[in-house]
Amino acid sequence: MKISEKIENINICGRFFGFMRQIAIRVFEFGRVARNLKDALGRLGLNFDLKVATNSLYEEAEKLVQNGVKRAIFVTHRFEDAKSGWFDFETKHGTLKLCVIDPLQLANLVPILSTLILSALSAYDSSDNVKTFAPDEIYEQSFARIKDALSDRLRSLPQDEAELVLRAVHATGDLDIAWLLEFAKGSVKAGVDALKQGNSILVDSEMVKAGIYHPNLKTFGCRIRLYLNEERTKELAQTLKTTRSAVAVRLAVKEGLLGDVVAFGNAPTALLELITHIKNGxxxxxxxxxxxxxFVNAGSAKEEVKKLCVPWIVTRGSKGGSALAASLVNGLLALAGG
Structure with missing residues (x-):
């Protein structure tokens, strides 16, 4: 049974007021947002109420619980609402979920809300309907559900970018990633061509390295470069009083960093160091x-990447991670193999 068939009513309380990044979401605009969101989710057969929370999230949540509402999703751009207090409340009332929207994403409010809500709804897929799947079926079902949830987004992208978005969402379990990934023009082709030529892949962590497993890695003879845990990296970092991640990039550049595919999913300091070297030529x-x-320099560093004269793929804001970086490399290797 589909999630949408099991949900009778969803109360979504949102607060989107104030002026953020030149985007004003005011009370009189909320009706338009509500209608667009209903249209976006209505295709999945979801029946829900969208309302503005006039009190704190805790007060609104307690009110819903007292009124017998068993399933509710709260959407907020206020990160303080996502702290331990809400965690305790959610633990007590397990079916009340909190979704947090990055203020930088308010321009894409409706699609972001749609994907966040769909992601939260997956938590309502109760254990009494668990079904056993064969390994191949799990893979196929996962991609089928992602394609269903993100059909509009995927259709809006070039085929090669859509393929990477699919893999990224599958690797992270986060539908929101589909809206956070950005591609420089021709970036996917640039990565595919480099891997076909057997160019090396520079990574910033053991987790990224471990996650790159596609058979085409050996087919094309691509070597993974990682300097983070070498003894010379540790010693130089102590001497220079900087991070091992930054020193690892310096060592990579010293040994030659021309034509590599770089996949950084962990360390903003490594990315900032690389940006400096790229700017210096x-x-x-x-x-x-x-x-x-x-939450420290990650978002701003990725914005700086978009100003560089090299092909890039980035995630906006604070989200990302090593698994995501590795999945994108695996996707490029798959595309390279045809």
Whole structure:
């Protein structure tokens, strides 16, 4: 049974007020957002109420619980609402889920809300309907559900970019990634061509390295370069009083970083160091995949990547990660193999 067939009513309380990044979402605009969101999710047969929360999320949540509402999704751009207090509340009332929207994404409010809500709804797929699948069926079912949830988004992208978006969402389990991934023009082709030529892949963490497993890695003879845990990296980092991630990039550049595919999913300091070398002309990767995550310099560093004169693939904001970076490389290797 589909999730949409099991949900009778969903109350979505959202607060999108104030002026953020030149985008004003005001009370009189909320009706338009509600109608567009209903249209977007209506195709899945979802019946829900969209309302503005006039009180704090906790007060609104308690009110819904008292009124017998068992399933509710709260959407907020206020990160403080996602702290431990809400975690405790959600633990007590397990069917009330909180979705957090990055303020930088308010321009794409309706599609972002749609994917966030669909993602939250997956938590309502109760265990009494668990079905056993064969390994191949799990893979096929996963991609089929992603394609169904993101049909509009995937149709809007070139085929090669859509393929990478599919793999990224599958690797992270996060539908929101489909709207956060950005591609420089020709970036996918640049990465595919570099891998076909057997160019190396520079990564910033053991997790990215471990996640790159596609058979075409050996077919094309691509070597994975990682300097993070070498003894010389540790010693130099202590001497220079900087991070091992930054030093690892310096060592990579010193040994030559021309034509490599770079996949950074962990360390903003590594990305910032690489940006400096690219600007200075010391490094010129064939493709720079930047999906570093975190709340200190991650988002701003990726915005700087978009100003570089090299092909790039990035995630906006704080989201990303090593699994995402690895999945994009695996996707490129798959495309390279035809």
């Amino acid at each position: 010391d490094a010129k990767p064939s493709l720079l995949i930047a999906t570093v995550c975190g």
